[in-house]
Amino acid sequence: MSQCTEGPHTHPVEERLRTLFICSLDGDSAAYHVFLQDLARHVRALLRKRLPNLRDDVEDVLQEVLIAIHKGRHTYRRDEPLTAWVHAILRYKLADFLRARARHEALHDPLDDFPELFAESEIEPAEIRRDLGKLLDTLPDRQKLPILHVKVEGRSVEETARATGLSEPAVKVGVHRGLKALALKIRGGGKA
Template sequence: MLALVRGRPIVHPTETRLRALLLSGMDGDAVAYRTFLAELTRYLRGYLRRRIPQLADDVEDLVQEILLAVHNGRHTYRPDEPLTAWIHAIARYKLMDFFRARSRRESLHEPIDDYLDIFAAADDEPSAARRDIGKLLEQLPDKQRLPILHVKLQGLSVAETAQLTGLSESAVKVGVHRGLKALAARIRGLA
């Protein structure tokens, strides 16, 4: 931690200790590096618990992700820069990734408690709709059908779909757009 007093930097003892351990570890001292990771783990737990107290179960997973990022990126650390600022930047990025992934997952889940009456009667409409969508999708070329299937129906990301299908990410986006447009035109023609 770096603070300024009368325009001069005051270095926090945690900064000094962690920095010395990391630099020793980068010079080949395995014991110092293990100690660095252990002390950084405690530091990160406190940092994350203060930021996401309502998500205490996720703290350990995030700590591990940040430690892995620090380990994998340790060669990018510049010794003339504050270590904790570098670690905080990594932690913030991992925290933002966590929130993005969590919001994506949460948007897929709607609490069922509000809709218990949905089980009052059986309905085969979803299976009929699934069959109809399947028939409509079969009429599309693969470069439109596969992106719609993976991105819109299975919930994969554009990047995951591109990797799975061998298409570029932009081709996946174009395929989804054109495919949905073609499906809409066919549905309008059926109505």
């Protein structure tokens, strides 16, 4: 056992982790192994507090943090507190995770959230087309075209992407945001 890993674990977290990490930077692989185990426990606890409703994602974010620390270990300045450096990496990885999750959720919202826009009506088809055309004309093309192709013409998202030059995620987002804007206009909510 090296002097970095031996003895009781009575040191405060910062001192213990910093000692182990500096020993590992100096070539002590056993210290690095203990450092990673201790750090994982510390970061996991922090993530569980910050992601209480996303327990299944804690381990994925933890792995991203540990990988970032491993890859960036050469950037650590020995005169700085280790936990501040670790927490900065944790904040960035957590922000990346939350941004990616928000994008993922936005792209997977159901496209049929607003059935009242396309409900059966007793109005003549010509009137419906005219009114729908007027409503769609109030939207920017990045919303109008996806709605026209996907919802009115019944094309797939893939076909719409090819026809409009938009990406498939942009088509989905355009439909979702456009329908939301139209629903607000129909309900009298004003501008979207």
